[in-house]
Amino acid sequence: DTAVSQTPKYLVTQMGNDKSIKCEQNLGHDTMYWYKQDSKKFLKIMFSYNNKELIINETVPNRFSPKSPDKAHLNLHINSLELGDSAVYFCASSTRLAGELTDTQYFGPGTRLTVL
Amino acid sequence: AQSVTQLGSHVSVSEGALVLLRCNYSSSVPPYLFWYVQYPNQGLQLLLKYTTGATLVKGINGFEAEFKKSETSFHLTKPSAHMSDAAEYFCAVRTSNDYKLSFGAGTTVTVRA
Numbered sequence: 001d002t003a004v005s006q007t008p009k010y011l012v013t014q015m016g017n018d019k020s021i022k023c024e025q026n027l028g029h030d031t032m033y034w035y036k037q038d039s040k041k042f043l044k045i046m047f048s049y050n051n052k053e054l055i056i057n058e059t060v061p062n063r064f065s066p067k068s069p070d071k072a073h074l075n076l077h078i079n080s081l082e083l084g085d086s087a088v089y090f091c092a093s094s095t096r097l098a099g100e101l102t103d104t105q106y107f108g109p110g111t112r113l114t115v116l
Numbered sequence: 117a118q119s120v121t122q123l124g125s126h127v128s129v130s131e132g133a134l135v136l137l138r139c140n141y142s143s144s145v146p147p148y149l150f151w152y153v154q155y156p157n158q159g160l161q162l163l164l165k166y167t168t169g170a171t172l173v174k175g176i177n178g179f180e181a182e183f184k185k186s187e188t189s190f191h192l193t194k195p196s197a198h199m200s201d202a203a204e205y206f207c208a209v210r211t212s213n214d215y216k217l218s219f220g221a222g223t224t225v226t227v228r229a
Binding site for chain 2: 094
């Protein structure tokens with residue numbers, strides 16, 4: 001009954017490879033996010049989808065491509081992996097509740113990507 | 117655009133002592149403010165949030181925070197630290213019409229026995 005789940009939890013790969021990280025939420029939320037946490041634990045938004053529509057697209061290399069097949073899923077595909085892509089990637093989801101001016105983002109457990 | 121500054125990247129407290137984590141924000145419109153906690157090798161968990169109304173907000177695990185507009189601050193406190201409070205704490209800000217959550221650099225809390 002995990003709210004926001006990510007697979008895999010750990011991903012070790014060689015430079016130049018292409019890899020994907022999957023995220024699923026069972027909270028019925030309509031907005032999903034990808035964050036990157038670097039080695040200094042700094043968190044930065046990468047992308048956000050609302051009802052399968054891209055609404056946030058920060059300055060991220062084109063090698064990163066999010067895909068949202070439906071409201072409950074948001075995947076992240078990374079082409080031509082580089083050493084600097086090593087980080088922990090977090091998925092999150094949220095929704096706007098009637099009568100509530102803001103929403104809380106619920107985070108997944110993270111995917112630790114190591115590029116060798 | 118909004119931003120958050122967390123003063124002190126590392127705070128060490130004795131078990132039973134007061135925990136005080138400082139957060140100052142910058143926002144051109146009324147902010148919504150959040151504190152998240154990250155335990156080792158885990159995702160982020162919401163501790164508490166301020167949207168509107170009462171400026172003193174109570175959260176989980178005995179934490180609370182006070183929104184002070186005049187000081188642009190949202191400091192997090194807990195009267196008595198427990199060993200289980202050792203974690204990374206993040207302050208974050210967003211506005212009502214912006215999905216983007218901007219995080220501070222985080223504060224690592226260690227608790228001494």
